[in-house]
Amino acid sequence: MYSSNPALKEEYMDTGRQALDFLEEEIDKREKKTVLTFNEYLKELQQDPGRILRNIFQLFYDLIKGHVVKKVDQYPDDPESIGFMKYDCTKLFVAGADNPFFADQLFANRFIRQIESLHQGFQQNRVYAYEGPSGCGKSTFLNNLLRAFEAYTATKEGRSYEILWEIDEGIVTKAGNVRDVLIIPCPSHDYPIMIIPKKYRVEFLKQLLPKEVVEKIGLFREKEYEWLLRGEACTICKSIFWALLEKMESLQKVLSMVKVRPYKFDRRVGEGISIFNPGDRPTWSMGEEKPDIGWLFTDTQIQERLNKIFGVNAVRYVYSFLAKTNNGTYVLMDVKGHNENRLLELHNVISEGVHKVGDIEEDVNSLFFALMNPEDKEFIVESKMESFQGRIQYNTIPYVLEPGTEVSIYRNIFGDSIRKRFLPQVMENFARVVIASRMNQDCEPLHEWVPSLEKYKRFCDEHGLLLRMEIYSGVIPDWLSEEDRKSFTAPLRRLVIAEGENEGDRGFSGRDSIVLFGSFFERYSGRPSLINMDNVVDFFKHKIERSLRDQNIPKLFLASLTDSYDYRVLNEIKGALYFYNTEQITKDILNYLWAVNYDLEAKVKCNYTGEEIWVTIDFLKLMASRFTGKTVTDAEALRFAQDIQRKYGITKSRERITINETELFKDLFAAYVKNLKERVLQPFIGNPNFRETVKSFGNSEFDTFDTRLKDHVTSMIKNLMEKFGYTEQGAKEICLYVIDKNLAQKFA
DSSP: OOOOOHHHHHHHHHHHHHHHHHHHHHHHHHTOOOOEEHHHHHHHHHHOHHHHSOOHHHHHHHHHHHHOEEOOOSOTTOTTOOOOOOEEOHHHHTTTOSSOOOOOHHHHHHHHHHHHHHHTTOOSSOEEEEEOOTTSOHHHHHHHHHHHHHHHHTSSTTOOEEEEEEEEHHHHHTOTTOOOEEEEEOTTOOOGGGGSOHHHHHHHHHHHSOHHHHHHHTTTTSGGGHHHHHOOOOHHHHHHHHHHHHHHOOHHHHHHTEEEEEOOOBTTTTBSEEEEOTTOOOOOOTTOSSOOTTOOEEOHHHHHHHHHHHOTTTSOOEEOGGGGGTTSEEEESSSSTHHHHHHHHHHHHHHHSEEEETTEEEEOOOEEEEEEOGGGHHHHHHTTOHHHHTTEEEEEOOSOOOHHHHHHHHHHHHOGGGGGGBOTTHHHHHHHHHHHTTSOSOOHHHHHHOSOOGGGTTTOOTTOHHHHHHHHTTOOOTTSOHHHHHHOOHHHHHHHHHHGGGOSSSSSOHHHHHHHHHHHHHHHTTSSSOBOHHHHHHHHHHSSOHHHHHHHSOTTHHHHHHHHHHHHHHHHHHHHHOOOOHHHHHHHHHHHHHHTTSOTTOEEEOTTTOOEEEOOHHHHHHHHHHHHSSOOOHHHHHHHHHHHHHHHHHHHHHOOSOGGGSHHHHHHHHHHHHHHHHTTTHHHHTOHHHHHHHHTTTSGGGGGSOHHHHHHHHHHHHHHHHHHOOOHHHHHHHHHHHHHTTHHHHTO
């Protein structure tokens, strides 16, 4: 109940006034549409011509450019780069969205290439069609894109302007006692600059803008501004302009009646953004048997007053349904149902750029989007619109083919906290199984590049699906040989990437994947231990229908995925357990580089370290084994030393840098460290106390073990947490996983 206490009443009233003041201030700041005079508009144009002189295509391009972040190229010095970039589309498709869309790198690169065409001038007479299988997220993609566009156009950076006429009837008709002002919004949302007659517009802009500004933005040179030089105002605005000029005989007086206001894009009322679903019935006149999509619109009150000012039909205020989205976006959500007729009606509009409104030609400059399922293309063929097909630019939205993106979908649906229930990389491996179902097993460009994947069986499956997932993510795996990395030329890269456009239309859909992951998480998340790789294998082998598994998951893929994971975690354990003495390794390498220049049995002093070296065959064999990772014979050690001596001589003659900075030294150092790391587990594998020490880490029992063993385990757990993202529990569990599965022996 509202209090009868006067003091409380006053307090409530003050609070209410504050709330209303806040609301008024925010609406004035964000929603109020400031109306400019034409002169004020020209001043803004002079100050920022690049922003003001944008059509719908440039506006859309600027939206994408400002919302998509191009990540740093991982291989900036790669001469074979094809510009397959890492794009972050979070601001565009995820931030602020009720139902986010997650774009993998294959789609993001295709999408950006398509948007680039808007900037390059390929603007009119096209429908941008996005096709993909059911459940791929087409509607989510387009809804989020349009939401971002609507929000962008409400900001200063994304603002565009339209014509608003304010005709003073008394001045025009010279009736001094009449002070009525006729306000006429341009139904086609014409850009204000278009009111300057076409034949005078170029010279007008030359007079208005400094020459250096014109040159900087390429106003009369770049294709993106052709619309500005060739286009005309709509028939309504053009008729009003010339009718006013004829009556008033003064351009200044005519332009004083031209006002400029921000173009408010509003999807819900269809202003600037019109979206049609297949079930949306067209609007037509009463009594018509067949819907007339080109039905005329008018405003009888405005028309009557125009007739009174200029004479009957001197200015005809008629327009079509397309006017509301002129200089805006027109969207067909799935080409079926009533949208089939809408697409047919757009045939002439797209082909000619003109829409017939009665006996009036209405220019149409809109950005046309359509969503299609693969079968929707048949309608275009059946309708014998072959010429129209050339006007449709297709882009595919397949199911996700990048593990990281698929995991982002899971985290969005089930909450970011689910990651705490998984060992690192296990959730990504679940995603890899799902993605494998969407890929083609045969890939001719991959086979041309790497004819046999047998040598990579520790890292990859027999069909190269895991390798292609990495490449589709913008990563060239470091486990590839130097030879294969060099042979991965730009033409081959384009062919492999292009294969991604032929995949993702089969297998587990986006909806299927979410259902599977939900079932998987529910089944294994309630256990004390973290979800591990064994759980992934168990789920796909035994917890889904056999027919579903055999139909979608390639044979032996789970085994290959497990091997790849096992090899990865084994090396993580080695990396966490291994600590090398940089100073000692450096001395060993420098001594060896000096020794290879002398004969056997020579005793020499190394100029780099100051240490004395006895160049024996045993010394050469020991060092060669450390660099190669295998036991070598006398002959092999000598050949290796001769090869290093030759490289050393070339390095000394070519490079004017210290020996430690040369590529030869760096290569030897990396090989030395790698092979030391390979053997780091050997002292612990046969020690039964090693497992028990790991198991008891964090408990009181841990103190009962050998001090040196405790130090190694403590360091290993700490490094796993700091270097590889494990929790303490996860670090213990992955150590036990490696020990219990005897992975060191598996990959001996």
